[in-house]
Amino acid sequence: MSATAGPEEVEFLVCNECETPCYMFEMDKKGAIVSAYCGACGSDKPEDFRVPEYEGDE
Numbered sequence: 001m002s003a004t005a006g007p008e009e010v011e012f013l014v015c016n017e018c019e020t021p022c023y024m025f026e027m028d029k030k031g032a033i034v035s036a037y038c039g040a041c042g043s044d045k046p047e048d049f050r051v052p053e054y055e056g057d058e
């Protein structure tokens, strides 16, 4: 039982356009988004997505 959650372990991206989690994406070794696709709004531009940040404190 080990938790390996970190910046390098991204399970999904969040679409900036519609705030939908997107699981179809590629990232390079540095954690930069190479490609992504949002099935909700159809966006496929990497710059339209972001890595979800830890949500706790503001």
Ligand SMILES: [Zn+2]
Pocket (backbone or CB within 6 Å): 015, 016, 017, 018, 019, 020, 038, 039, 040, 041, 042, 043
């Ligand atoms: Zn979207």
